Amino acid sequence: MQDIRNQTMTDTALKAEKISVYYGSTLAVKDVFLDIPRNQIVAFIGPSGCGKSTVLRCFNRMNDLIPSARVDGNILFDGENIKRFDPVELRRRVGMVFQKPNPFPKSIYENIAFGARINGYQGDMDELVERSLKGAALWDEVKDKLKESGLGLSGGQQQRLCIARAIAIEPEVILMDEPCSALDPISTLKVEELMHDLKMQYTIVIVTHNMQQASRVSDKTAFFNAQATEAGGKMGYLVEYDETQVIFSNPREEYTRDYVSGRFG
Amino acid sequence: MTAELPLNDIAPGTWKPNRGRSETIQLIIKIICGAFATISILTTIGIIGTLIFEAFSFFGNLPSELSKDSEQVSYMQGVIHFLTAGRWTPLFASKQFGIFVLISATLMITFISILVALPLGLLAAICLSEYASPKIRKVLKPVLEILAGVPTVVYGYFALLTVTPFLKTFFPVEGFNSLSAGIVLGIMITPMVASLSEDAIYSVPQSLRDGAYALGGTKRETVWSVVLPAALSGIVSSLILATSRAIGETMIVTLAAGANPTLGFNPFVPVMTMTAYIVQVTKGDAPHGTIAYQTLYAVGITLFLITLALNIFSFWFVRRFRQKYD
DSSP states (O other), X not given: OHHHHHHHHHHEXXXXXXXXXXXXXXXXXXXXXXXXXXXXXXXXXXXXXXXXXXXXXXXXXXXXXXXXXXEEEEEEETTEEGGXXXXXXXXXXXXXXXXXXXXXXXXXXXXXXXXXXHTTOOSOHHHHHHHHHHXXXXXXXXXXXXXXXXXXXXXXHHHHHHHHHHHHTOOSEEEEESTXXXXXXXXXXXXXXXXXXXXXXXXXXXXXXXXXXXXXXXXXXXXXXXXXXXXXXXXXXXXXEEEHHHHHHSOSSHHHHXXXXXXXX | OGGGOGGGGSOTTSOOOOHHHXXXXXXXXXXXXXXXXXXXXXXXXXXXXXXXXXXXXXXXXXXXXXXXXXXXXXXHHHHHHHHHOSOBOTTSSSOOBOHHHHHHHHHHHHHHHHHHHHHHHHHHXXXXXXXXXXXXXXXXXXXXXXXXXXXXXXXXXXXXXXXXXHHHTTSOOOSSOHHHXXXXXXXXXXXXXXXXXXXXXXXXXXXXXXXXXXXXXXXXXXXXXXXXXXXXXXXXHHHHHHHHXXXXXXXXXXXXXXXXXOOSXXXXXXXXXXXXXXXXXXXXXXXXXXXXXXXXXXXXHHHHHHHHHHHHHHHHHHHHHOOOOO
């Protein structure tokens, strides 16, 4: 019995059960069912306004910060409903990297140390900063200027600093919301390589507009689409969720096939 | 293909752009704007020029005023007297011109007002921008701005007739004192600090707040460790602007702090600030051309230099510490 429970715990990091998100009275995303397997990379793809980011932000309850947002349905994290978590504790264990690099206007060192400090890290801070920056493949570039402002770095370096900041607090899952959309191709490549390395330790969910990126980095892919509502808005829903290889070579749905072959979106 | 381009079919003369006329209008507008810009610059130059000119003649006349039969006073000694003497009595028979007497009063009252306005204004700004619900914010912000619209003479009477009697129950204050004036001056500049700081805090990008929350930050940690440091340059510059305003403020200090030039930093006794002195002299005690009249300009230029220095510092500080977010 114990074995079976451990088995399920290690298999699924996050489980979305019939998630619907409302902004005010507008339904933005409807009835999403999704299992995020542990130590894999799951990509969310789909056209603009289909609710990929909205669903992503449910996993660490960032939608709580938007007064008008309401999330229906349940998300299980390690088998436990995230509504029962303190959001602060949940966000420590489910980290997030945003679309636009958003380093704090502090030194590179302090950018990393901030999260550790507020979460009561008792160990050697210098060592943690070095380890996190190495983990984000940024150490060699910044080791001589740790006291300089994080805002002085290039866009790609800033984004890796944000990844370093996220892994410094040792989360179990990292949510990435279009982490490369503001980066040039070389920085993008570096971040993608980094994701491959991070997969050993973390579960990663990445929202991306870039289908090549999804096919390069992910193990599983979820395709979201939007349909027009009667009120004139858009409502997102999950079309298909499968192994990345299946989504890109032999999807079940017509919509998915059209999207991944570039016929719309 | 060419047949589909409608532009080719249009008869000549359909479009007549009036290039010549728009250039003339452009020129006229340029001249008008230039004239008004020049007027404001000339006015400023004129004021500063008068200040400097009259201040120079003050320092030119100062030695003869200070000289007694037995000893002659040089120009340099006059300046040194101005900066170091311990008394300010230009309207009395035995004239002394120690400007620091007035500066000390101004500094003390300004300091007290900042002690009041910094915590009040900053906490109000944080409360409004980070903690208040949109409804409360909608009510509170206009109320705060109404406070900025109260005439300073009303504040002056408030200080003299309400705050001073109240202070008397706790401290040995006299009828006119700098403590009361400083506190009320602080209340007067609080809306300025609050409003400008609130703008600075509000303009910190939401992405920074999200970043802090996503790392498991609580509201308090996010506000105090991320948002406030990011808004620091704006907060400091609001404070410096408020300080300049406090230094130049006249009505409150004239009414509530008294007209008794006293050297020292005792907040319980009557003092005379630079602005209060200017009021006293311009009310007509000093005939044109006398040394007492010229002291106006000496005090005026001192006041001007102090606020100018503050503004330059604020300008430098904001440029040095401002964070650029695209």
